[in-house]
Amino acid sequence: MSGTDFKGKNHRTVEEHDGIRLKKSGSEGLQWSDYKSMPFTQCVINETLRVANIISGVFRRTVTDVNIKGYTIPKGWKVFASFRAVHLDHDHFKDARTFNPWRWKDNNLGTSCSGNFYTPFGGGPRLCPGYELARVEISVFLHHLVTQFSWVPAEEDKLVFFPTTRTQKRFPINLQRRR
Numbered sequence: 796m797s798g799t800d801f802k803g804k805n806h807r808t809v810e811e812h813d814g815i816r817l818k819k820s821g822s823e824g825l826q827w828s829d830y831k832s833m834p835f836t837q838c839v840i841n842e843t844l845r846v847a848n849i850i851s852g853v854f855r856r857t858v859t860d861v862n863i864k865g866y867t868i869p870k871g872w873k874v875f876a877s878f879r880a881v882h883l884d885h886d887h888f889k890d891a892r893t894f895n896p897w898r899w900k901d902n903n904l905g906t907s908c909s910g911n912f913y914t915p916f917g918g919g920p921r922l923c924p925g926y927e928l929a930r931v932e933i934s935v936f937l938h939h940l941v942t943q944f945s946w947v948p949a950e951e952d953k954l955v956f957f958p959t960t961r962t963q964k965r966f967p968i969n970l971q972r973r974r
């Protein structure tokens with residue numbers, strides 16, 4: 796990740812949140828309507844959960860023999876459904892290892908997408924009941940972060956994808972208060 800890339804990708808988020816601040820006085824808090832007017836932030840959150848979700852997948856135990864794509868998973872086996880493998884699969888996401896919030900511009904569902912290729916919060920009857928709360932919390936955090944601080948990378952860093960997604964040098968930054 797180069798410094799220029801980072802600033803470019805961050806810029807739209809800053810604009811969105813500065814726009815919300817402009818309509819408010821002083822330290823006036825965010826309302827639900829503000830949360831609902833952060834479309835690009837939702838794209839950033841979607842993309843972060845796609846590339847670097849803290850939850851890599853879920854375990855399941857089969858209660859009966861399951862036939863899937865010519866394979867049989869016998870009754871009683873434990874399987875790991877790897878969301879991470881699907882989220883980083885080039886067949887489902889073009890340039891899957893590139894952090895690109897714009898890919899969500901026309902598909903901002905946040906929990907799943909057609910074909911169930913995007914499942915950061917799981918799915919079906921066990922879909923995470925906290926998914927909207929999690930998104931609100933991240934949005935509020937990002938709002939205060941980008942409206943009160945700016946930063947530049949202190950060193951060149953690089954994303955690595957094994958065993959999980961992380962930055963090689965923990966992405967050191969120089970942080971400055973904006974206001």
Ligand code: HEM
Nearest residue numbers: 848850853915916917918920921922923924925926928929
């Ligand atoms: C980014 C944040 C979060 C992520 C990525 C996440 C992800 C997930 C996933 C993948 C599952 C499904 C587990 C499975 O199918 O076995 C799950 C379940 C669950 N999550 Fe979350 N979660 C997040 C935040 C939250 C929050 C904020 C809460 C509550 C305040 C919450 C409460 C739960 C509960 C209670 C379940 C169990 C649901 C069930 O088994 O029926 N989660 N979460």
